[in-house]
Amino acid sequence: EGYEAKxxxxxxxxxxxxxxxxxxxxxxxxxxxxNAMEPVSKAFDKNDKTYWHSEYETKTTGxxxxxxxxxxxxxxxxxxxxxxxxxxxxxxxxRLNSNGTAYDAGQKVRKYKVWGTTDGGETFDVLLAEGxxxxxxxxxxxxxxxxxxxxxxxxxxYSTFASATKSHCSIGEITFTEKHVTENHIxxxxxxxxxASSEFAVAD
Numbered sequence: 001e002g003y004e005a006k007x008x009x010x011x012x013x014x015x016x017x018x019x020x021x022x023x024x025x026x027x028x029x030x031x032x033x034x035n036a037m038e039p040v041s042k043a044f045d046k047n048d049k050t051y052w053h054s055e056y057e058t059k060t061t062g063x064x065x066x067x068x069x070x071x072x073x074x075x076x077x078x079x080x081x082x083x084x085x086x087x088x089x090x091x092x093x094x095r096l097n098s099n100g101t102a103y104d105a106g107q108k109v110r111k112y113k114v115w116g117t118t119d120g121g122e123t124f125d126v127l128l129a130e131g132x133x134x135x136x137x138x139x140x141x142x143x144x145x146x147x148x149x150x151x152x153x154x155x156x157x158y159s160t161f162a163s164a165t166k167s168h169c170s171i172g173e174i175t176f177t178e179k180h181v182t183e184n185h186i187x188x189x190x191x192x193x194x195x196a197s198s199e200f201a202v203a204d
Contacts, residue, residue: 028082080152
């Protein structure tokens, strides 16, 4: 007595699907660098036989293979994306010889910071990572802070593994890993049957 049937649709949000993909297309990106002897685009050309190279900076003091803090401020490389992206990793590879072995470690980045921009490159004020590379490593993977979408990155180089008389820096390749997040929504139909005097309320 007093039975009724109600049918309604439930919608909700399920767990997001997160995937990661190496960025392979830089053709519409904008690159810039300070103190460049070789074009910065050579650090993004997917060719480990080419490289970006800074100008030489003469030192007046030092011992063989010191950690050299750059006296004129950090070297930097910027990359502005063609559309906002979420970047989870940045990979740095040392300059290589033609036979694939590591080139002079004195040219390798040591102390660095990675910054993001959310205004198209006007300012780089979102800290993504900072640290020191190990001299012997050929490839270094930098895990970046999860800050959401950014328009580009700035790689600042504060010191290198330089020789006693000159400081300079070279980079073989820089690559990025993009984070993709897909929102999953749940939709279903539910039919409820019960007494009109039931304690369960049925919304119209």
